[in-house]
Amino acid sequence: MTQSTFISKRIAALAEDARSQQLNEEARVEALKAARDLVAALESPVERMIQDVVLNSPILMALRMGVQLGIFSQISQNPAKGVSCDIISKSSEASPILVAQVLRVLAATGYIKQEDEQFKPSALTMVMADPTTEATTRACFEIGNVCTMKAPEFFRQNNNKFPDSDKNTPFQLAFGTDLTYFAWLGQNPDLARDFQQWMTLKQRASPSWIDWFDIQGCIIDGAEAQSSSSVLLVDVGGGEGSYVKQFEENFPKAPGRLILQDLPHVISGIENPPTNVELVSHDFFTPQSIQGARAYFMHWILHDWSDEHCRSILTHIVDAMKPGYSRLIIHEHILPDSGCDLASACMSVMMMVQVAALERSEKQWRDLLGSVGLQNIKFHQPPGTGEGIIEATK
DSSP, X not given: OOHHHHXXXXXXXXXXXXXXXXXXXXXXXXXXXXXXXXXXXXXXXXXXXXXXXXXXXXHHHXXXXXXXXXXXXXXXXXXXXXXXXXXXHHHHTOOHHHHHHHHHHHHHTTSEEEETTEEEEOHHHHHHTSHHHHHHXXXXXXXXXXXXXXXXXXXXXXXXXXXXXTTBSHHHHHHTOSSOHHHHHHTOHHHHHHHHHHHHHHHHHSOOHHHHSOHIIIXXXXXXXXXXXXXXXXXXXXXXXXXXXXXXXXXXXXXXXXXXXXXXXXXXXXXXXXXXXEEEEOOTTSOOSSOSOSEEEEESOGGGSOHHXXXXXXXXXXXXXXXXXXXXXXXXXXXXXXXXXXXXHHHHHHHHHHHSOOOEEHHHHHHHHHTTTOEEEEEEOOTTOSEEEEEEEO
16 A cells, blocks of 8 residues: 555544544644645645746636526535526526536535536535525625735835724725715615624524533523513624524523614514514614613624724623622634634635724723723633623623
């Protein structure tokens, strides 16, 4: 047996073993890191550079075109027989040679499978065919991708300084607008709907605090329920309510009211609201209307805003908190001082180029929360993820 055959067989055996194991999240993440280290050991530096600099852009384009041409949805609906290039071309009214180009990239990256002239679904196909993923692909490609493309030009024009305002970022240069990111979304309803679906997907894909955080001990134990007006949890800027719905399902006997807050157009657009959750229109830059709740929860809110904006948001919540009783629960990335995971590092860059914000380290969180009078700041982080919980009281 040659050396190359021996190594290949060992790797194949490990892959099969990984597929057969029921790994917990910590073990899965550790194994994934080891697998990536293996790939790094096998590929040359030039191969890695070509992948990142030359090939990633066509892959992103092919994924976006796969959504646009309905490739993933068509293939996912024909798992046994598969779909030919000609059928996709006719149904999408696209040039056969264009479709073939896109299919070739998607097959090479594992987003679809090719058997002779038929294309069949892989696990990735089924994910990409989900309407929420399709919306995410549109939003991230047509907004985020354009911003990162324009970022070097923006920073060159601004002496390579961090954006000083959410009105002066690569986003404004990319779209030729004076509007902030969120104001611009308000004038582009199709992309705004896609963005909201992206937020829903992030909530589904991220490790849920329900699964690992001590909600019973931190929030439910000691909660007041002497009257029907007692509020247990306020999900501030909670979108369509994925997290508060999970809370309701997992703690059906918890005392007190559950409230979901977001902007009026978000609240009015919720098609299947959680059963026992109150929907309240609220702008978190205005005074918090729900006073003295046991917990105020925010997921991926503050990373959209500069420290100045965050202090405004937080001050309204702090003013509503009951000293010694209310809890502020922030579900965000907590960046390490070194060895940051790729997802957290990339997300921080996206915040910078779109809204002049960033993901924060433990020290940055302490400084920010302390500046608005919060105390007893605690950090909780599950294994294998850059996200965690920051807990504070008034």
